[in-house]
Amino acid sequence: MAFNPKTPSRHRSRSETKTPLTPSLISGLNSLRFESSPTKGKAVDTTANPFIQSQSRPSSPIKRTTSGSITVSDSLQKQASGGVIRKGGVESRIDVITRDYVPPTKSEHKRSRSQPSRDTRDRFITSRDTADEVTATLDLLTLNPQSASPGHTARLAAATGVPLNRRILAYHEPPPASTSDSMLGKQRELVRPLYARPGALPNSTSTSSKARKISTQPERVLDAPGIVDDFYLNLISWSCLNTLAVALVENTYIWRADTGDVVHLGEAPDGSYVSSLDFSNDGSFLGIGLGSGEVQLWDIETQTKLRTMVGHSSQIACLSWNKHILSSGCGDGSIWHHDVRVAQHKVGELLGHQGEVCGLKWRSDGELLASGGNDNVVNVWDGRVGDVNSGSRSTARWTKRNHTAAVKAIAWCPWQNSLLASGGGTSDATVHIWNTTTGARLHSLSTPSQVTSIQWSPHRKEFLTTHGYPTNAVMIHSYPSMERVIEIRDAHDSRVLWSALSPAGDVVCTGAGDENLKFWRVWEVPKAKKSKDLKEVGRSSTSSGILTIR
Amino acid sequence: MAPTKQAPTRQAITLKGSTNLVTEFFKYAANTILFQREVYPADDFHMVKKYGQTVLVTQDLALENYLDKILQQVNKWLLTGSITQLVLAIISKDSRTTLERWVFDVNIVEQQPTDSSEPPPAKPESEIQAEIRNILKQIVSTVTFLPAIDEPTVFNILAYTSQSADVPVDEWVDTDPHAIEASKSQQVKLRSFSTDVHRIEAMVAYRYEG
Numbered sequence: 032m033a034f035n036p037k038t039p040s041r042h043r044s045r046s047e048t049k050t051p052l053t054p055s056l057i058s059g060l061n062s063l064r065f066e067s068s069p070t071k072g073k074a075v076d077t078t079a080n081p082f083i084q085s086q087s088r089p090s091s092p093i094k095r096t097t098s099g100s101i102t103v104s105d106s107l108q109k110q111a112s113g114g115v116i117r118k119g120g121v122e123s124r125i126d127v128i129t130r131d132y133v134p135p136t137k138s139e140h141k142r143s144r145s146q147p148s149r150d151t152r153d154r155f156i157t158s159r160d161t162a163d164e165v166t167a168t169l170d171l172l173t174l175n176p177q178s179a180s181p182g183h184t185a186r187l188a189a190a191t192g193v194p195l196n197r198r199i200l201a202y203h204e205p206p207p208a209s210t211s212d213s214m215l216g217k218q219r220e221l222v223r224p225l226y227a228r229p230g231a232l233p234n235s236t237s238t239s240s241k242a243r244k245i246s247t248q249p250e251r252v253l254d255a256p257g258i259v260d261d262f263y264l265n266l267i268s269w270s271c272l273n274t275l276a277v278a279l280v281e282n283t284y285i286w287r288a289d290t291g292d293v294v295h296l297g298e299a300p301d302g303s304y305v306s307s308l309d310f311s312n313d314g315s316f317l318g319i320g321l322g323s324g325e326v327q328l329w330d331i332e333t334q335t336k337l338r339t340m341v342g343h344s345s346q347i348a349c350l351s352w353n354k355h356i357l358s359s360g361c362g363d364g365s366i367w368h369h370d371v372r373v374a375q376h377k378v379g380e381l382l383g384h385q386g387e388v389c390g391l392k393w394r395s396d397g398e399l400l401a402s403g404g405n406d407n408v409v410n411v412w413d414g415r416v417g418d419v420n421s422g423s424r425s426t427a428r429w430t431k432r433n434h435t436a437a438v439k440a441i442a443w444c445p446w447q448n449s450l451l452a453s454g455g456g457t458s459d460a461t462v463h464i465w466n467t468t469t470g471a472r473l474h475s476l477s478t479p480s481q482v483t484s485i486q487w488s489p490h491r492k493e494f495l496t497t498h499g500y501p502t503n504a505v506m507i508h509s510y511p512s513m514e515r516v517i518e519i520r521d522a523h524d525s526r527v528l529w530s531a532l533s534p535a536g537d538v539v540c541t542g543a544g545d546e547n548l549k550f551w552r553v554w555e556v557p558k559a560k561k562s563k564d565l566k567e568v569g570r571s572s573t574s575s576g577i578l579t580i581r
Numbered sequence: 582m583a584p585t586k587q588a589p590t591r592q593a594i595t596l597k598g599s600t601n602l603v604t605e606f607f608k609y610a611a612n613t614i615l616f617q618r619e620v621y622p623a624d625d626f627h628m629v630k631k632y633g634q635t636v637l638v639t640q641d642l643a644l645e646n647y648l649d650k651i652l653q654q655v656n657k658w659l660l661t662g663s664i665t666q667l668v669l670a671i672i673s674k675d676s677r678t679t680l681e682r683w684v685f686d687v688n689i690v691e692q693q694p695t696d697s698s699e700p701p702p703a704k705p706e707s708e709i710q711a712e713i714r715n716i717l718k719q720i721v722s723t724v725t726f727l728p729a730i731d732e733p734t735v736f737n738i739l740a741y742t743s744q745s746a747d748v749p750v751d752e753w754v755d756t757d758p759h760a761i762e763a764s765k766s767q768q769v770k771l772r773s774f775s776t777d778v779h780r781i782e783a784m785v786a787y788r789y790e791g
Contacts, residue, residue, distance in 0.1 A: 197665055197741045197742060197743060197744070198741070198742050198744060198746065199739050199740070199741055199755060199756055199757070200739065200740045200741075200742055200748060200754065200755060200756065201738065201753065201754060202650065202738065202752065202753060203751060205735065205737070206644065206647055206735060206736055206737070206738075207644050209621045209641060209644075
């Protein structure tokens with residue numbers, strides 16, 4: 032520290048002696064200033080620099096040469112090649128120093144010849160006080176080529192890897208903040224399932240599905256102008272005689288699948304509309320439920336109305352036949368059994384729903400009746416009870432409240448009597464499979480959207496579901512693995528509301544609010560029946576279990 | 582015979598082509614860092630096929646434009662050879678302390694003066710791409726050792742240029758190096774890649790108070 036408390040004049044005199052140490056000290060000081068020159072003083076930066084830091088304090092200029100700068104100059108000294116510094120250059124700079132020391136800070140800046148007019152502020156003047164924050168790299172910043180011989184500089188630069196003469200620049204504006212803040216992200220997350228169309232998941236990888244190719248195009252499309260786009264109605268039915276009944280507002284049409292003929296069966300009374308349809312088990316009679324609460328019975332062969340059964344107070348949303356009993360589900364939550372043979376047609380009433388009954392299906396053997404309601408409840412009723420005497424009230428054999436939305440889709444498994452599938456509406460979108468003997472829930476399957484109908488395949492361990500917005504899909508699932516066999520996206524342009532299975536069990540007809548009926552050949556009839564055509568299959572199946580109503 | 586025909590068929594051997602290649606690399610590297618270090622929410626990024634792998638690129642228009650503006654200037658500096666280093670600093674939003682510095686050194690590859698008139702064998706582009714891919718992969722893998730950042734952060738891109746560089750007035754300003762104190766930082770050198778003109782060396786320094 033011998034040279035530390037020096038006056039400017041002594042600096043000068045020292046330098047004139049040309050001891051190797053002092054010029055390099057001064058050059059080190061010079062380099063400090065030069066280093067700061069590129070900043071143009073635009074900003075007082077927070078970078079810590081010990082040398083200037085002391086300078087910024089109200090101290091004498093001499094104190095600037097603190098130990099920090101000595102180390103620099105030492106390092107320079109060590110690496111300087113024997114003090115090869117041009118005499119004139121050094122001395123001229125020394126002169127500048129002496130002159131400039133009078134107003135210390137200003138004068139220092141003036142020395143940066145490359146930038147003659149400068150702001151008095153220095154980017155290395157720090158606002159921090161802690162010497163800790165000085166980085167090693169910043170020490171290196173003080174190396175400046177203008178302070179030493181070119182060769183020395185180059186060697187230094189090469190040795191330390193510090194780029195010379197550099198400016199650190201940043202774009203004038205800060206980077207934009209993310210437009211999606213966490214709040215919005217969370218909301219987006221929550222709302223996503225509502226309008227996301229979940230990517231088509233890979234279908235079942237089981238060998239059975241690989242071996243099978245299911246056409247994703249409908250085999251046939253029929254126009255159904257004016258069909259009511261109402262989730263709660265049941266407007267198509269396919270009989271075992273291979274005729275399809277469809278209701279278009281107040282009109283009912285019969286389409287014979289064998290011939291393609293269309294017959295206008297009848298019209299609902301003025302001010303009312305057809306709200307449900309169901310073919311009797313033998314296919315000769317059609318039950319029609321009306322919005323007014325009437326239940327009509329029509330003969331298909333003669334296309335005449337046989338009788339009208341009144342009594343319900345509101346819309347009949349669903350009908351189901353069991354032999355001579357026609358059960359009707361009403362908007363008030365009641366289910367009536369109508370014996371169509373007798374004048375006093377009401378033979379039973381089942382009260383178990385608080386909301387509208389929108390799904391109703393008899394098991395094929397007539398033992399059990401399943402119903403689903405707008406109150407999210409699935410009921411299974413003993414079929415024999417309601418049949419006993421008129422007015423008898425029965426309670427459900429069991430009641431399930433697992434669904435969280437209206438249960439419209441109800442289907443009995445044709446090859447395993449005890450299996451019942453039920454599917455819930457938009458906020459539920461789940462299919463539950465029940466063992467009706469024990470009342471146990473066997474399987475659950477969540478789907479992307481509301482379940483509007485379910486059809487079991489008679490020949491395969493599979494079932495088909497139809498869906499509403501947003502996928503408008505027809506899907507086939509295998510049972511009991513519940514794997515997806517196929518998903519036909521956008522089967523219709525709007526939500527698929529109804530489905531009906533052909534008597535042969537190979538074609539499914541779907542109806543939707545886009546006023547189309549589409550026929551999908553999704554299952555094939557097993558080989559044994561292959562020789563017969565579709566019509567004969569239908570006939571043969573009916574002839575075995577033909578029933579007469581009268 | 583057409584000895585004068587020296588049409589550069591591949592981009593890596595010309596200065597301009599190499600510059601574009603390097604600029605493009607900076608874009609994807611910056612995007613990868615911003616995604617991996619969660620400077621911007623993952624929602625903002627989408628996957629893009631690049632360099633034979635998927636790279637996550639922001640789809641936030643404002644950020645995209647911002648990066649584009651910066652890289653356009655970087656491209657100009659690369660062309661004139663006046664940029665020596667590009668630094669992406671990740672800074673705590675609240676305390677304004679620098680947490681990470683991603684440093685990309687830009688070196689000009691010195692062409693070996695060859696006696697013969699033919700140029701040295703050009704580096705195949707597939708090799709360059711493989712090198713870039715390796716850097717990007719390395720950036721992704723740094724997540725495993727970099728300290729987890731659990732505070733909101735912002736980033737800043739610093740360009741180290743030579744004194745003589747042309748600087749668009751009012752767009753680029755001199756700034757603080759956003760250095761991390763040597764005693765509190767650790768550095769990891771990443772891979773590098775080179776074209777026939779440029780050599781990019783990557784390095785990450787992060788605040789680590791062990």
